[in-house]
Amino acid sequence: MTRVTPATLNSGVMAGLQSSLSRLQQTQEQLSSGRRLSRPSDSPVDTVAAMQLRAERKQADQLSRNIDDGMAWLNTSDQALSQTSTVLNRVRTLVLAGANSTNGPEERRAMAAEVDQLREAVLGIANTQYLGRPVFAGTQDTAVAFDPTTGAYAGNTQTVKRTVSPDAASGTLAVSVTGDQAFTTLLADPAAPSGQGLLARISSALRSGDLSALGTSLTQLDRASEAVRSTQTTVGARTNRLLATQAGGEVRADAVAAKLASVEGIDLAKTITDLTLQQTAYQAALGAAAKVVQPSLMDFLR
Structure with a gap:
């Protein structure tokens, strides 16, 4: 039988809140930037695809400049x-x-x-x-x-x-x-x-x-x-x-x-919905944590 101590409970609650807050922050970043990929770790596979597409777009831009010069x-x-x-x-x-x-x-x-x-x-x-x-x-x-x-x-x-x-x-x-x-x-x-x-x-x-x-x-x-x-x-x-x-x-x-x-961008409607749900979930988690994790006399004495 596993013994659950107040410290263990506090640690678990704080880890859950931190994870929820991290997801909320990531969704906010996506909504503010309009991009789903802000770093390679967000999706390594999509990051490789995005790099290939950007290289193709750069080549297309150069070819367009060559055509303009040729036309002149x-x-x-x-x-x-x-x-x-x-x-x-x-x-x-x-x-x-x-x-x-x-x-x-x-x-x-x-x-x-x-x-x-x-x-x-x-x-x-x-x-x-x-x-x-x-x-x-x-x-x-x-x-x-x-x-x-x-x-x-x-x-x-x-x-x-x-x-x-x-x-x-x-x-x-x-x-x-x-x-x-x-x-x-x-x-x-x-x-x-x-x-x-x-x-x-x-x-x-x-x-x-x-x-x-x-x-x-x-x-x-x-x-x-x-x-x-x-x-x-x-x-x-x-x-x-x-x-x-x-x-x-x-x-x-x-x-x-x-x-x-499609690779880098976000689905605006879905992202807004996700942000609203995550904000609601985080507020609910904060309320639950306040009830579960009660401060003790030792918390005040620290």
Whole structure:
């Protein structure tokens, strides 16, 4: 037969009150923070799941930043190519006018002067930059994509790439186009005897009144304009792919956020109910302890 002493009774009652108070405190912490997990010991299994989900969310955030950067590269290139197409349309109009025999030398010289200005405009567009880097220079570390004096291409044939998806096979996408692909022979042409680009040759043909050269230049100009449009189509296709990838990434990010909330978060209604029950139980335990544990003369003498 076990002998129960007042000290044993007091110890048991205090242990029960302490346990009840600890549960009450934990529930209050969960309610105030909105999280079920505040330390790994709360649930080791859920803690591991939460760490994995947080790592996945961090990766999704980085991919989102990569997509935004890629979109900026492509949008900058698209705007530049659109401007180039507009300029080339004007050059074509001048070539047709210069090939018309009704225009004399003075008119052609004025047209040549305008073509010179349009060439400078195309050169400036071809050296368009994003965050201090020329968008048409490929991966080459250079200040300009095309030499301001000769118009020679100073970049390389490599494209800037960004990782936009966790898929190892297809997660990397080129977000730039190279200048030699977009501007072909407009600014410089190594195959030409003088190395001059098409726009410079058109200007020379207008000044000299060489109608045969203007006819040839018109055909070449149409091919160069088609190259610009084709490059712009490539940019548009990559932009569409980025937009689709961005939409898919947002869906995945929302799913990860929902999973993380279910692992770490609390059920608000249930937590409030638990807190109310625990407060009631603790008050009842205090009342019962006050009746069971009566102070003795020795308690007062201590």
